[in-house]
Amino acid sequence: MRVIIEPTADQGSQRAAAMVAQLIRKKPRAVLGLATGGTPLRLYQELIRMHQTEGLDFSRVVSFNLDEYVGLPPTHPQSYRHFMTESLFRHINIDIRNTHVPDGRALDYDTYGAQYEASIAEAGGIDMQILGIGRDGHIAFNEPGSSLGSRTRLKTLAPETIRDNARFFGGEEEVPRLAITMGVGTILESKKCIMLAFGKEKAEAIAAMIEGPVTAQVTGSALQFHQDVVVILDEESASQLTRREYYDEVEEAHRRLQSEKTN
């Protein structure tokens, strides 16, 4: 796991955007795994800027989102489909038919989950999965206790997640209790994962995910089994890591290698 600590969330988001842009330039038909929540917003803003000012071309990009609330139509202001349209899709030249967000109104979730997995496989698998993390260490909506081999399925939200997301809904009562989410096993199959976490409220989850044991109680810790994960942090979210100096040294070594390559 590569741990990059940037001074601020803005710098961290720019770093992530550069990685996404590099992939799309190399592989115009890249398959991106996308996340919602407050964390990736700055990354999406930077991608929009790159599209508008540098001509970053999304016309052949395919995307799959991690999750969606059950019961919300795509037009609902808090649905993740709506979030993606407003925060990214309508500002870039992605073909909306190539964007996939789980359907929160599917009737048969077992069949639907299997179909979602099949569409990811048909697209060639996810090249780069963007991830955030919940304060309890969950990824997508894989709440504590989720199987580390889980696939796309229906999931009951944990009380902490409902509390955390109440701010978007104007109260806990309004937050849906169920979601459809890619599983931990689905996420582990993506070729590369970029996790973003900013702010001190994520510090504990980040320390548990990176330096703690692999456990279904912190589903993000399963990423320790993935061979290509980059975690991008700011000073606050990195504040509880005990091996900080080592991560900085690794980054320094990366920089030296890069500059030797380009010189």
Ligand SMILES: N[C@@H]1[C@@H](O)[C@H](O)[C@@H](COP(=O)(O)O)O[C@@H]1O
């Ligand atoms: N399903 C989403 C996750 O994908 C996200 O990572 C998490 C953190 O959200 P935020 O970035 O707003 O802190 O919230 C929800 O649970």
